[in-house]
Amino acid sequence: MLLIYCPYCEEERSELEFRGAGDAHIARSTNIAAISDEEFEAYFFLRENPKGMIFERWRHIHGCGRFFNAARDTVSDRFVKTYKAGEPKPDLHPAPATAATVETYEALEGDAQ
Amino acid sequence: MRKYSVFAVVREAMRGHKGWEAQWASPEPRKEYDAIIVGGGGHGLGAAYYLAKEHGITNVAVLEKGWIGGGNTGRNTTIIRSNYLYEESMDIYEHALKLWEGLSQDLNYNVMYSPRGVMMLSHNIHDQQSFKRHVHANRLYGIDNEWLTPEQAKAYCPPLDIAKTARYPINGAALQRRGGTARHDAVAWGYARGASDRGVHIIQNCEVTAIRRGPDGVVIGVDTNRGFIGAKKIGVSAAGHTSVIMNMADVRVPLQSSPLQALVSEPLKPIFPCVVMSNTVHAYISQSDKGELVIGAGTDQYNSYSQTGGIQIIEHTLDAICELFPMFRRVKMMRQWGGIVDNTPDRSAIQGVTPVPGLFVNCGWGTGGFKATPGSAHLFAHLIARGEPHRLAAGLTLDRFRTGRLIDEAAAAAVAH
Incomplete structure (x- = not known):
């Protein structure tokens, strides 16, 4: 279970309070009826599925109820940053911290103190 | 390949089980193959097996990043059934179920298919x-x-x-x-043994790092941690890592x-x-x-x-x-x-050609790919050999998310399956 920092509540809370809401920074076309099938497919069906840094929306549904964005490493599941909706996409390195499967805390953080 | 039988068991019991041979070979990769399959799970190994057995294409390599059957093939709950709603799904899952029924005999390997309902x-x-x-x-x-x-x-x-x-x-x-279970490891090993016996190279610990294309856009091979391996046809069957592999050829697939x-x-x-x-x-x-x-x-x-x-x-x-x-x-x-x-967005698999000539994809089996293994592998082999999908897999195209011809098992089942 993830620990997620809500940028509105300014607090780390359990994943149980949150609902994942998919890719962030997707702009709906302003003339959706006029776009081509390829553009509609890209907008509606194609999602980033990176092994590494992902930018995604979360909703603090059992808390403040607000949507915010997060940058997370999909190999370690570690949140690098959460930020308020409307803020620009942060410039972060896309490669994962490690390519190997992370099964323990120590693998990512070093020896537990 | 020595056939497994009750007589083999008796013979080996008599001489201290010293005569069992390795089930598949681990050769050095050749410089070039007729076809490469990326991903040594049940679907990939099965596709190699059927390429060799039914299409006579034996100059094939299966490249596996880890060890064969170590991904989802070895991690699932082994449920087999074909009671899907849409014809496209019923076609492929029923095709698979029929192959499951004779798979142990076909492979001479006990996959322990158990139609327990x-x-x-x-x-x-x-x-x-x-x-x-x-x-x-x-x-x-x-x-x-x-x-x-x-x-x-x-x-x-x-x-x-x-x-x-x-x-x-x-x-x-x-x-x-007729639904039931089978032994997942045996499926991977049985296909590997059958494929290896027919000349297919199974190369483990071989991670694909890039897909190379010629000036005309056609695939010419892959870069791996064991060097460049050439092939005119590449079949990607990498389950959860398909997006990573397909991105190497600049193909976006609708997978999460x-x-x-x-x-x-x-x-x-x-x-x-x-x-x-x-x-x-x-x-x-x-x-x-x-x-x-x-x-x-x-x-x-x-x-x-x-x-x-x-x-x-x-x-x-x-x-x-x-x-x-x-x-x-x-x-x-x-x-x-x-x-x-x-x-996939409609929770049905994708198996078909891609915008890149020579590159084929088999993915999107999501939470229920094990049951499809023999059917998917059989039809994927047909796709790679002929360059066009088999009738039973014709609906599973990658472009259905553009044309709108979805196979909406997600709505039909309302859950992962």
Whole structure:
């Protein structure tokens, strides 16, 4: 279970309070009826599925109820940053911290103190 | 390849089991192959096997990043069934089921296919209407599926609690008697042995790092951690990592990868005669031949390659298992693991050509790819050999998300399957 920092509540809370809401920074076309099938497919069906840094929306549904964005490493599941909706996409390195499967805390953080 | 038989067992028993040979070879990669398959799971190994056996293409390599069958092939709950709603799905899953029925004989390898029946529980009116629709659609299409009353369900699976006061009461069930389970490792090993015997190279610990294309855009091979390997045809069958591989050829696929968990209990004496699935409360359970209860949980709500998954997901499933089968409340769970599943927006698989000439893809089997293994592999081999899909897989195209011809099993089942 993830620990997620809500940028509105300014607090780390359990994943149980949150609902994942998919890719962030997707702009709906302003003339959706006029776009081509390829553009509609890209907008509606194609999602980033990176092994590494992902930018995604979360909703603090059992808390403040607000949507915010997060940058997370999909190999370690570690949140690098959460930020308020409307803020620009942060410039972060896309490669994962490690390519190997992370099964323990120590693998990512070093020896537990 | 020495044939496995009862006589082989007796012969080896007489001489201290010294005569068993390695099941597949581990050769050095050649510079060039007629076809490369990326991903040494059941689907990839099976495709190589059928390429060699049915299409006479033996100059084939299967490249596997880890060890064969170590991904989702070795991480699933081994459920086999073909009672899907849409014709495109029924075609391929029924094709697979028919191959399952003769697979041990075909491979000369005991895959332990056990048609013990898959029973899907209905908990409410919506379930009942939906399952009956499935039953009718399946029977019209020649696939066995039948509706059971709660009492009939209890007779088929005695541990089931059908009390009206149960937390998750049952108002019936759909039963596919030909459904069941098989031994997942044996599927990978059996295909590997059969393919290797026909000249296919199985290359483990070989990670593809790039797909190379010629000036005309056609694939010419792959870069790997063991150097460049040439091929005019590349089939990608990499399950949860398909997006990563396809990005190397600049092809975006409509997949999202997330962890799906399963767990097994301590071994028990034979107590559970079939496979039971409850989509509504999300629990799958069967008992392996070793005696462990094999339990399937759900996917996490976020994209991940972590092969772990959250504790609340398995807790939710175990809660449902304990309510449906009160006798299992004090059973201890022994192991838990996660696999990375590649889900498509309509929850149906993708198998077909890609915009890149010579590059073929088999992916999107999501949470239910094991059951499709022989069928998918058989049809993927046809696709790679002929360059165009087999009739039974013709609907599973990559471009259906552009044309709108979705195969919406997601809406049909309303859950992962």
